[in-house]
Amino acid sequence: MPLLKRKRDYARLVIIISGVLPLIIGIFFTALDARHTVRQQQVNAAKTLLSQAERMSDSAWNMITELRQFQHQPCSQIENQLQRIGALNPYFRAIGKMEENRIACSSAYGTKPAFLSDMIMRDAPVTGKAWWSLSIAGTSGVPDRPAVIFMRDLPDGEGFWAVVDGQYLIDFMRAISSTHLYHFSMEFNDGAPISFGDPQIALSGWFEPLIYQASSSRYPLSVTLIASPSELILAWRQVMLIIMPMAIIFSILLMMLMANWLQRHISWRDEIRRAIASGQFRAHYQPVYDNRLQRCSGAEALLRWTTPDGNGIRPDIFIGAAEAEGMIVPLTRHLLDLIAEDVQAWQVEPGFHLAINVAADHLQHPDFVDDMLHFADRVKDKQFLITLELTERSLIKDGVEVARKLEQLRGCGMKVAIDDFGTGHCSLSYLQTFTMDYLKIDRGFINAIESLEGRTPVLDAIIQLSHELELEVLGEGVESALQFSYLQRRGVVFIQGYYYARPMDNAALIAWLARQGEQPVKADHAPETHQTASI
Ligand code: C2E
């Protein structure tokens, strides 16, 4: 995968993550906050319920204290008063007196003696204490409704008790439930639970129910509160409505900041600069065949970029990027350095064409002429015919000034070629503005050749035009014997393409020139280059 594409993919991933992360964090924190809110609501509900139960216990113990006035008094004397007190005080289902560890009289059952265990429908607890309370599932009179019994044992088998109806607590639970979906369960001294709510709520939904347990510091009573998962969802939704818009804004801002930062840091500009510094560029050379001389008469330098992981980046990609990001001038200078080093080992005749692609930005650069003259000076002992190939990919704005520079360089013995002729929209105006020596016919027109005898109108017209303008013509991208013969027959002098030779590195070129540089091409036989060429 090309280097920058990989980096851009990585950048895209980083941008997506920076957009998604605040949302995920937002969701996570809103979930935490919702949990905290529900827990806080449970704490408050439990606290209210406990204090209500404590108040109830207070009044039960106060009642028992009040009943102690009847100590040592027989039931026959206190029966009426018991009934009156029991009826006038809220909460109480019954109050009564114990004698010889049995109920001697009560506000509900009069003076009929009874066993405590019969009334509370279970054994009395063995607490070893004189004061105790216990939640019970029911009493013999009201077996279906829970209650709480408070007992004060006195010496000589006497005692006073009060049974508080659990309904008060249940009503209280119901009141709290009107705003929150809870299941309540309250126990006095680990007795029967006094509960309210659907015990199934814990099972509904995807979330775990929130269970909260609290006990009173004053009495042995505890409450367990299970919040329905829907409570959690409700609280979550409420926090999300507040937090998520902010998280979305934050995520958009972060994405924009990140995109901006990455754009500045993951740029071709830096990559190219680094690649130049670390020697990732190489010059390759593609031989050009001369039909007149019947031998190789030159080569075009083509840049190659191989990243440290061994992947090559396509020239049309990095050249375009270098042009777009203002790196083409340093890159071409680097290429000139590479060429100047490579050619030292070349054994070529004087006048060997050395074609160099020149971008519009470089042509318009104030140092262009100096750069080229400096290069020419470095390779002067090879006596090359340096050819500057101009494409129309990026427009030359200052035509007059560029024409002047090209004239100056032509005056110093360089040649100018128009590359990819016919593919842009200013080929003809280039021909008018600049003095050209060569015209390179784009591969696209060569591809259109179908047979030797048939006509290829646009290609024929271009060849015709170049003859009339007295320009030397080069056909590029020649891949077959047919194309080769077609061009040869129509007087195209120079041929470049895989059919003759592929671009190759410096060492391969030197070997190729020594072996084949002088060889003529017989159009009906494929040349040996196919086995030796590299790209
Ligand atoms: P170009 O100047 O038109 O170069 C010719 C391209 O055609 C080269 O592609 C070459 O490898 C390819 N080619 C040659 N013969 C054949 C063939 O028979 N069939 C096919 N299909 N292709 C053939 P490459 O090297 O990938 O370069 C692409 C373009 O990148 C070049 O097109 C040129 O415009 C640009 N480029 C390459 N090196 C440089 C450079 O050093 N400076 C500048 N400014 N541009 C360069």
Ligand code: CA
């Ligand atoms: Ca070229």
Ligand code: CA
């Ligand atoms: Ca070309």
